[in-house]
Amino acid sequence: MTRVVVVDDQTLVRQGIRSLLELAEIDVVGEADDGEVALEVVATAAPDVVLLDLRMPRRDGIWTLERLRDRGVDIPVLVLTTFDDDALVLEALRAGARGYLLKDVTLAQLAHAVRTLADGGTLIAPSITDRLLRAIRSGPSPVGPDAPPAQELTERELDVLRLVASGYSNRQIAEALFLAEGTVKNHVSTILLKLGARDRTNAVLRALHEGILR
Incomplete structure (x- = not known):
């Protein structure tokens, strides 16, 4: 339970x-x-x-x-x-x-x-x-004014991020994209690093704010 x-x-x-x-x-x-x-x-x-x-x-x-x-x-x-x-x-x-x-x-x-x-x-x-x-999209950056510029994401990282934004878990993302769950975890870690985000929610907020996700 x-x-x-x-x-x-x-x-x-x-x-x-x-x-x-x-x-x-x-x-x-x-x-x-x-x-x-x-x-x-x-x-x-x-x-x-x-x-x-x-x-x-x-x-x-x-x-x-x-x-x-x-x-x-x-x-x-x-x-x-x-x-x-x-x-x-x-x-x-x-x-x-x-x-x-x-x-x-x-x-x-x-x-x-x-x-x-x-x-x-x-x-x-x-x-x-x-x-x-x-x-x-109209407010200040969710990661703060001192955060480094967001780095460009690969197409696969964008695929993962879109599913994260839709509420999918790592296991569900792995099933949807036909990837190993460990591979998804690695992609999520890289996404957080590139966006300067501390967690998944923060990463989605920044991606939406900066137009990376639409």
Whole structure:
């Protein structure tokens, strides 16, 4: 079973998410009501995915994402929130979130998102994708003003990057392109290096911003 930690300041919401995920045979192995507690729970429970609310009264979701990133924690984080503000979505993705869903999703959509992230993919709610793309292309570079210029990608690297942007995991990319999974991992590592990106999400953001992906 996929193992999940739920981070939300509302007890009733956490209990509701737990009950729903259990119906989908997803195991909730820990809960936290703010970012500080979340760091401890994630370290102890070692989940496959973290479900994270953004607006919490003490340490919020962005703070939590940044601390997880700074500590080198490579557990995928799915933001689950009521807020679809473009700036907030971008901030969460730049801080390391690999998925972003609104709380009006169905159980099937939530379960699919959790399993997608657990399998190494990414997922953003379709309702905010178009606005997000416009915001990415018109805003500052997601890797910061001091980042080196992006290096040109090969056609194969572009193929891999397009599938990364579509939420595919390494295994799914390997199947789609008839490659070994190890070869895909090598391509992804090279893409991150050439784009000066720290992770897959950041690489996609920069590629979209600079017109490498359209």
